[in-house]
Amino acid sequence: MIEYRNLRVAILGGGSVGSQVASLLLEHGAELAARAGAGLELVGVAVRDPKATRDAVIPAELITTDAESLILGADIVVELIGGIEPARTYILQALHSGADVITANKAVLANHGPELFEAAEQVGAQLYYEAAVGGAIPIIRPLRDSLAGDRVKRILGIVNGTTNYILDRMDTWGDDFDEALAEATRLGYAEADPTADIEGFDAAQKASILASLAFHTTVPLDAVHREGITSVIREQVHAARKAGYVVKLLAICERLTDAATGVEGVSARVHPALVPLDHPLAAVHGANNAVFVEAEAAGSLMFYGAGAGGIQTASAVLGDLVSAARRHVAGGPGVAESTHANLPVLPISSVTTRYQITLSVVDEPGVLAAIATLFSDHGVSVEAVSQSVRDGADAPTATLVIVTHEAAESALASTVTALAASPVVSSVVSVLRVEGL
Amino acid sequence: MIEYRNLRVAILGGGSVGSQVASLLLEHGAELAARAGAGLELVGVAVRDPKATRDAVIPAELITTDAESLILGADIVVELIGGIEPARTYILQALHSGADVITANKAVLANHGPELFEAAEQVGAQLYYEAAVGGAIPIIRPLRDSLAGDRVKRILGIVNGTTNYILDRMDTWGDDFDEALAEATRLGYAEADPTADIEGFDAAQKASILASLAFHTTVPLDAVHREGITSVIREQVHAARKAGYVVKLLAICERLTDAATGVEGVSARVHPALVPLDHPLAAVHGANNAVFVEAEAAGSLMFYGAGAGGIQTASAVLGDLVSAARRHVAGGPGVAESTHANLPVLPISSVTTRYQITLSVVDEPGVLAAIATLFSDHGVSVEAVSQSVRDGADAPTATLVIVTHEAAESALASTVTALAASPVVSSVVSVLRVEGL
Numbered sequence: 001m002i003e004y005r006n007l008r009v010a011i012l013g014g015g016s017v018g019s020q021v022a023s024l025l026l027e028h029g030a031e032l033a034a035r036a037g038a039g040l041e042l043v044g045v046a047v048r049d050p051k052a053t054r055d056a057v058i059p060a061e062l063i064t065t066d067a068e069s070l071i072l073g074a075d076i077v078v079e080l081i082g083g084i085e086p087a088r089t090y091i092l093q094a095l096h097s098g099a100d101v102i103t104a105n106k107a108v109l110a111n112h113g114p115e116l117f118e119a120a121e122q123v124g125a126q127l128y129y130e131a132a133v134g135g136a137i138p139i140i141r142p143l144r145d146s147l148a149g150d151r152v153k154r155i156l157g158i159v160n161g162t163t164n165y166i167l168d169r170m171d172t173w174g175d176d177f178d179e180a181l182a183e184a185t186r187l188g189y190a191e192a193d194p195t196a197d198i199e200g201f202d203a204a205q206k207a208s209i210l211a212s213l214a215f216h217t218t219v220p221l222d223a224v225h226r227e228g229i230t231s232v233i234r235e236q237v238h239a240a241r242k243a244g245y246v247v248k249l250l251a252i253c254e255r256l257t258d259a260a261t262g263v264e265g266v267s268a269r270v271h272p273a274l275v276p277l278d279h280p281l282a283a284v285h286g287a288n289n290a291v292f293v294e295a296e297a298a299g300s301l302m303f304y305g306a307g308a309g310g311i312q313t314a315s316a317v318l319g320d321l322v323s324a325a326r327r328h329v330a331g332g333p334g335v336a337e338s339t340h341a342n343l344p345v346l347p348i349s350s351v352t353t354r355y356q357i358t359l360s361v362v363d364e365p366g367v368l369a370a371i372a373t374l375f376s377d378h379g380v381s382v383e384a385v386s387q388s389v390r391d392g393a394d395a396p397t398a399t400l401v402i403v404t405h406e407a408a409e410s411a412l413a414s415t416v417t418a419l420a421a422s423p424v425v426s427s428v429v430s431v432l433r434v435e436g437l
Numbered sequence: 438m439i440e441y442r443n444l445r446v447a448i449l450g451g452g453s454v455g456s457q458v459a460s461l462l463l464e465h466g467a468e469l470a471a472r473a474g475a476g477l478e479l480v481g482v483a484v485r486d487p488k489a490t491r492d493a494v495i496p497a498e499l500i501t502t503d504a505e506s507l508i509l510g511a512d513i514v515v516e517l518i519g520g521i522e523p524a525r526t527y528i529l530q531a532l533h534s535g536a537d538v539i540t541a542n543k544a545v546l547a548n549h550g551p552e553l554f555e556a557a558e559q560v561g562a563q564l565y566y567e568a569a570v571g572g573a574i575p576i577i578r579p580l581r582d583s584l585a586g587d588r589v590k591r592i593l594g595i596v597n598g599t600t601n602y603i604l605d606r607m608d609t610w611g612d613d614f615d616e617a618l619a620e621a622t623r624l625g626y627a628e629a630d631p632t633a634d635i636e637g638f639d640a641a642q643k644a645s646i647l648a649s650l651a652f653h654t655t656v657p658l659d660a661v662h663r664e665g666i667t668s669v670i671r672e673q674v675h676a677a678r679k680a681g682y683v684v685k686l687l688a689i690c691e692r693l694t695d696a697a698t699g700v701e702g703v704s705a706r707v708h709p710a711l712v713p714l715d716h717p718l719a720a721v722h723g724a725n726n727a728v729f730v731e732a733e734a735a736g737s738l739m740f741y742g743a744g745a746g747g748i749q750t751a752s753a754v755l756g757d758l759v760s761a762a763r764r765h766v767a768g769g770p771g772v773a774e775s776t777h778a779n780l781p782v783l784p785i786s787s788v789t790t791r792y793q794i795t796l797s798v799v800d801e802p803g804v805l806a807a808i809a810t811l812f813s814d815h816g817v818s819v820e821a822v823s824q825s826v827r828d829g830a831d832a833p834t835a836t837l838v839i840v841t842h843e844a845a846e847s848a849l850a851s852t853v854t855a856l857a858a859s860p861v862v863s864s865v866v867s868v869l870r871v872e873g874l
Binding site: 020024028031032034035036037130135136137138141142145146147148149150151216280283295296297298299300301302303304305306309311312314315316317318319320321322323326327329330331332333334335336338340341 | 457461465468469471472473474567572573574575578579582583584585586587588653717720732733734735736737738739740741742743746748749751752753754755756757758759760763764766767768769770771772773775777778
């Protein structure tokens with residue numbers, strides 16, 4: 001029997017993830033100790049309601065409502081409460097007491113990351129958060145360690161399973177948005193109040209975390225441009241597929257240079273986008289997540305898996321727990337979160353991207369030329385046009401689907417205004433950004 | 438200007454990867470130092486021929502032919518020579534001198550891993566090898582760290598770009614094997630002597646490395662069952678697609694229980710296999726690599742990217758370099774390679790898998806029943822049969838494509854022998870394993 005130094009582990013939160021982590025830690029303790037080189041002793045699970053029913057059984061003697069005492073006696077604190085408070089206060093208490101902290105809490109990181117990382121650095125502790133983005137998919141460690149010698153150019157992430165499930169259903173089954181949302185709710189993919197998911201708040205938190213890490217720059221949550229998927233209609237999704245695309249809610253983090261000012265910086269944004277069908281992200285179905293990373297030397301990488309779920313998130317938390325234990329065994333301070341690059345965070349108006357614009361137009365000679373001229377007058381270059389004609393009630397109308405070259409948000413906006421006012425355009429049916437080309 | 442502790446980095450090998458690592462290290466030195474918390478000073482690049490032309494320029498004053506002196510003066514040694522010797526000797530010298538070692542050398546790891554890991558453990562140094570499998574794709578670190586709290590059940594890897602390119606061409610363009618190989622050679626995906634790739638030796642080395650790491654067990658190279666792709670014919674690939682599969686060369690590492698003995702162990706094998714078209718691995722085209730991991734808690738994960746190439750491999754090496762530097766800053770010993778599980782390595786005869794068997798049969802009543810009986814007599818259960826009839830020169834013949842449920846290698850072998858001898862079977866056209874169902 002090998003004797004290991006024992007590390008005292010406290011879990012805060014007895015919900016789905018907390019109870020699974022506790023249960024796996026108790027069940028696989030010997031195996032984890034062998035991998036970590038240290039014993040991982042679960043000293044307690046702090047919960048709000050000791051009588052609540054749980055996904056996995058926690059021995060009664062480990063359950064406590066006194067989180068603060070539990071924190072003070074721990075070498076490693078695992079925060080699985082979620083939300084801002086009291087999670088933020090507990091994490092700070094733990095770090096100030098010198099404990100390493102593991103969290104799956106994207107909200108507290110996106111809103112208070114710099115404060116937490118600074119607290120960790122001051123005492124030489126470390127804050128681990130692999131579970132905060134993409135559930136069990138390793139993405140934090142690859143960005144922090146594996147790509148530490150490379151330069152990330154862009155991240156395109158499907159980081160919210162609920163919206164991916166909804167959009168995938170609209171694409172695969174022809175559901176409209178409300179039908180797909182109802183099905184997501186029925187299956188437990190969407191919460192009773194789905195706002196955080198469908199309005200992109202959840203994805204925006206993850207974009208803030210990924211952009212900060214990848215670009216060694218603090219990217220505050222309120223600098224993340226955010227659009228949800230509630231205005232995406234079935235007809236757009238159908239038309240997208242006919243044109244060779246699928247609609248995905250993407251978290252996009254990229255380095256870019258503002259064309260007007262020449263300022264080099266970074267941008268993070270969340271919005272629905274068209275993804276070409278042959279792009280690896282197009283094959284991410286259901287509630288799965290995937291993060292596509294483009295780096296200068298590594299080229300294109302993709303990380304794929306189940307994005308959420310108690311047991312999957314528990315896997316990521318336990319991986320961090322073994323890392324924290326190995327760090328304790330080795331000794332020395334934790335690795336500080338790097339913000340050395342400190343690049344300017346640019347607004348959405350600095351972003352250039354491609355657009356797909358669908359127009360309903362009068363079908364008569366000269367219309368295409370008129371529209372092409374209108375685009376060129378506004379400085380937007382057209383890459384491809386496809387036209388389909390059908391008999392309208394009064395006059396024959398045509399549908400034009402136009403894909404632009406990269407254009408600035410502002411140029412596109414003025415183009416759309418002019419299109420809407422043009423006598424040859426019956427209506428601007430849809431405007432969507434195109435990513436991944 | 439921040440002052441960092443300086444770490445002395447020696448590179449062994451001035452080939453494609455070595456020269457790119459040297460060049461990136463010199464170019465991005467300040468950025469890497471900020472991320473690592475330590476300066477990374479390139480003290481020399483040991484080469485065989487100082488006058489050779491290189492992919493990236495190395496300053497003349499850094500080039501040396503005296504590898505041993507270079508090693509002795511270094512904190513971190515980057516071995517990019519490849520092959521067994523002198524790489525093995527240099528790695529041991531470096532570890533014995535207390536230096537951390539980074540290597541991209543799959544051959545030396547697959548053949549001498551335990552010796553090298555033991556040398557590292559003895560002095561508290563660490564051996565990093567992210568670049569040895571999958572080029573820039575982070576797979577070693579996710580297995581070692583992110584999944585350290587989970588239990589890996591199975592790995593299905595496309596870990597050889599050359600064979601994936603060849604099989605993808607046979608599938609997409611209808612090339613026969615020789616045509617596809619010639620094209621791979623022309624494009625630089627295959628070497629002048631392609632044996633190591635097309636016979637599966639390269640993939641077997643990677644399977645040995647992945648299985649050892651994932652299962653915390655030494656899986657020697659000679660315990661890896663190996664079949665190459667030279668006997669895969671165009672017609673098989675074509676028939677596979679018609680049946681809803683694509684042929685891939687897979688490195689498969691799995692936990693399993695031998696049905697006959699009840700022994701629980703692990704298995705590693707490399708062979709061509711049918712992968713269902715809706716499996717994420719089926720979408721891995723060209724010379725790309727991907728590793729699909731199934732873990733108890735995390736579920737299914739996939740890691741995807743360019744598998745090889747000097748610059749991609751350099752990205753992985755530099756990531757390891759930053760990790761090694763952070764470790765030096767933190768102090769303490771490295772994390773020993775974990776072989777605590779020490780599970781039995783089972784032979785291919787312990788493996789059960791599904792098979793697709795394609796038969797040319799006489800088209801007359803009762804044939805299907807006769808063949809079904811033959812399968813059942815040998816203990817192999819049939820999941821699906823599809824039949825297509827065509828007029829032969831003499832008599833009408835039919836092609837039967839049979840997919841079995843999971844069956845043991847031995848049961849399948851005796852079934853195939855009996856099929857070949859059966860009067861109703863004209864020929865056994867093809868037998869392929871099916872994975873990923």
